Amino acid sequence: MKLKTLFEMVVNILKKADIENPQLEALIILQEILKIPKHKIFTDPDLEIKDYQEAINVALQRSKKVPLGYLIKKKEFFGLEFYIEEGVLIPRPETEVLVEKVLHQLENLKNPLGLEVGVGSGCISVSLLYNKKDLKMYALDISEKALKITKINAEKYDLLDRLTLIKFDVMKDDVKDLNLDRLDFVVSNPPYISEDEYESLPEEVKKEPKEALISGKVGTEFYEKIVEKFKNYLKEYGFFAFEIGINQAEKVKSILERNGFKNIKIYKDLAGIDRVLIASKI
Numbered sequence: 001m002k003l004k005t006l007f008e009m010v011v012n013i014l015k016k017a018d019i020e021n022p023q024l025e026a027l028i029i030l031q032e033i034l035k036i037p038k039h040k041i042f043t044d045p046d047l048e049i050k051d052y053q054e055a056i057n058v059a060l061q062r063s064k065k066v067p068l069g070y071l072i073k074k075k076e077f078f079g080l081e082f083y084i085e086e087g088v089l090i091p092r093p094e095t096e097v098l099v100e101k102v103l104h105q106l107e108n109l110k111n112p113l114g115l116e117v118g119v120g121s122g123c124i125s126v127s128l129l130y131n132k133k134d135l136k137m138y139a140l141d142i143s144e145k146a147l148k149i150t151k152i153n154a155e156k157y158d159l160l161d162r163l164t165l166i167k168f169d170v171m172k173d174d175v176k177d178l179n180l181d182r183l184d185f186v187v188s189n190p191p192y193i194s195e196d197e198y199e200s201l202p203e204e205v206k207k208e209p210k211e212a213l214i215s216g217k218v219g220t221e222f223y224e225k226i227v228e229k230f231k232n233y234l235k236e237y238g239f240f241a242f243e244i245g246i247n248q249a250e251k252v253k254s255i256l257e258r259n260g261f262k263n264i265k266i267y268k269d270l271a272g273i274d275r276v277l278i279a280s281k282i
């Protein structure tokens, strides 16, 4: 089959399934599955493709709303390429705001020590370690799969010597067992969707792990727990840095205020939504 014909077939499959950017996704699928650069589709449309079935299979799976990241097993985040598998949350562009703000806070600190709760694919910790060369991090997750994928991503960028991965349930386990040194910061993009909100999420998002998304009845349960459990491990000038959900800024701010955090800053994402909250005592 000619490359151009295959491209059109893939676009049509995606269009029929109402995928938002069918042309762009078709280009990505062909690039990743056929291992050819995207421009070939325009510069060499008559190229004969013998093994085209896999590209069509991937398009068919995509038409069933399997996220593209799971099909091509990768996602770009903060300029790095992350390996992704089903069972971990796919990194979101809005989380880049969190990484950027934390890096800004760390600019003048020497040899800082941080901790991430709910590391997932490792996108936050790996991006921080990659960009702050004297940083060390602990990264926790309840999911073995998340820890495994983070290890792969940290190894890829040669960062494992500055990252300690620990299986930990922040809702149940005892922080004392972690034997933590005093921390400069705790960062988290925790599950923050309430049980009711989950029902109205797009089909595609529901293909991602439920435990990475749902917090509980209210949505802010994880912030309460993380602040309560880690506040006494922060250094005097230490800070919490959280990604927050739509309309959660005031609730999360009040959780931190109740716990003695006075200096609270809220930042918006590119869509103008309050997305990141940074809080310190001084």
Ligand SMILES: C[S@@+](CC[C@H](N)C(=O)[O-])C[C@H]1O[C@@H](n2cnc3c(N)ncnc32)[C@H](O)[C@@H]1O
Pocket (backbone or CB within 6 Å): 089, 090, 091, 092, 095, 117, 118, 119, 120, 121, 122, 123, 124, 140, 141, 142, 143, 146, 168, 169, 170, 171, 172, 189, 190, 191, 192, 211, 212, 213
């Ligand atoms: C919203 S995802 C964030 C993943 C990643 N940090 C990111 O920004 O893409 C939340 C993560 O918290 C983890 N998690 C859920 N419940 C947890 C718990 N009780 N203790 C620790 N981690 C938990 C999930 O496995 C998931 O990896």
